[in-house]
Amino acid sequence: MNIVVTQPSATPVIQALRSLGYNAGTAIADLVDNSIDAKATKITLEFKCLGNDGTIIIVDNGSGMNEDMLQIAMNIGSKDPRANRQPRELGRFGMGLKTASFSLGKRLSVLTKHKGVYAQRCWDLDHVSQCNEWQLFTEIPDEVRELMIEIEGESGTVICIDKLDRFMGAGTANTIHESSFFTKVRRIHNHLEFVFHSIIEFGKVQINLNGNVLDPWDPFMIKHPSTLEGETQVLNINGNRIKVKYYVLPHASFLNEQEYKRAGGHRGWRDHQGFYIYRENRLLHYGDWLGMFQKDTSSQLARIRIDLPNTADDDWQVDIKKSAVIPPDNAKTRLESISKFVRKISRDIFYFRTQGSHSNQTFKGSLNTWELSGSDEGQQFILNRNHPVLSEIQKRIDDETSKLLNIYLKFVQLGSPSNIIDSPKVVEEVIQMVTDTMRELVIQFSSTLTKLHVVQNQQQLLDALITQPAFDGLNRITLKSILEEANISYE
Ligand SMILES: Nc1ncnc2c1ncn2[C@@H]1O[C@H](COP(=O)(O)OP(=O)(O)O)[C@@H](O)[C@H]1O
Ligand SMILES: [Mg+2]
DSSP: OOOOOOOOOHHHHHHHHTTSOOOHHHHHHHHHHHHHHTTOSEEEEEEEEETTEEEEEEEEOSOOOOHHHHHHHHSSSOSOTTSOOOTTOOOOSSOHHHHHHHTTOSEEEEEEEETTEEEEEEEEHHHHHHHTSOOOBSSOOHHHHTTSOOOOSSOEEEEEEEOOTTTTTTTSTTOOOHHHHHHHHHHHHHHHHHHTHHHHHTTSOEEEETTEEOOOOOTTOTTSTTOEEOOOEEEEETTEEEEEEEEEOOOGGGSOHHHHHHHTTTTOGGGGOEEEEEETTEEEEEEEOTTSSOOOGGGTTEEEEEEEOGGGTTTTTOOTTSOOOOOOHHHHHHHHHHHHHHHHHHHHHHHHOOOOOOTTOOOSGGGOSEEEEEETTEEEEEEOTTOHHHHHHHHHSOHHHHHHHHHHHHHHHHTOHHHHTTOOOOOOSSOOOOOHHHHHHHHHHHHHHHHTTSOOSHHHHHHHHHTOGGGTTOOHHHHHHHHHHHTOOOO
């Protein structure tokens, strides 16, 4: 077949790239993602207003790039979005660095250091427009270079964006000036505290903006004693493990003024209800019910955390700005039923001010329901089987029921959120080594499910097993081999 290679002319492509619909907050978050992907522990952002213009500088102490890596990074579309990403990686389309920067301003300069060696590149869209070719400068202009600090240590990256036409709203009715510049910076500050709250809470990275350390914004008020917290549920949606956990925030009468205001976020309580969708712990989308329900005032205490791995990008249609997702239909059905339940609790609390028992209330001594036990694999929470209430229940029921209860409790224990956080990564394709205890547990659980007619065939049983946090480390073929060996029957 005859072909001809065409060179897209630069000017219209620039316009398209600049109009992807980022706002300042989502653009900056996309750049911070890159620093986090580069394993930075310290990220410093600086916004400077210089009359009608300004500069944005982002410094990180991450892995930096050598000359070749930087050249690729500056390409428009530097990575195939279909390529497998590292687990936990926040990058997606190989576009963010350029598209996010160009949505703010016309010039992007990158100075980076990798293993002690510096490299630099600079895109200036004025120049690209003028020559209508993608000409990339291999040196940063002096007036910008002066603003960029030297990189301490062996590696790190400094990004400078200037000629901030878009950020400043140049040529529009909303051109900003010094005071509104800093109001805008304040909003970005809040946005980052929000989007990266989970990542900051892990304590591995510190983010600093114009001299202020970001303070993670916890949408779930986890530390408040009156917050209700559901168990983590693991859904297997089209091969991806999706974690779902609901929270119902306390009634306003349980909060002091400051707590009330902070929990209301920047949009207010009503607009902060609903799903909070995280991709590798980075918040992508929040503040609605994804079209499933209305944002009622009475459901405003309900917030549901959904955790996606980056392998779910296609299935959930994560967009280029990493600010929108569309859940697959089978996820919607599951989420809808969880939401109905949580919205009802919110309603009850909202209208009747009933508050569930304090979720983190613990009793000393043998009244603890959970106890921490040290084991070979590290610490684990175990259920206190000597709890007086449990002992009383055990006394009143027959052997058969007691056995069922024990199996159930075992699963509650193994599925405890505290116990599954560091679950091993599942290795596919090979049959794994399994301890006798684990094998026994799989068999016990499976026979119970088939006896109770929860599942009717092997396929359904496997689907059920694979979503159990208790069997987190086991892959499908291993589970299958255990079932076949044990000859589980499905009557
Ligand atoms: N701050 C940084 N430190 C080190 N490498 C970076 C940094 N920013 C960008 N990169 C490199 O540039 C590449 C392109 O970035 P980007 O355009 O945001 O696409 P993506 O993040 O989707 O890969 C990244 O994959 C990474 O290799
Ligand atoms: Mg990126």
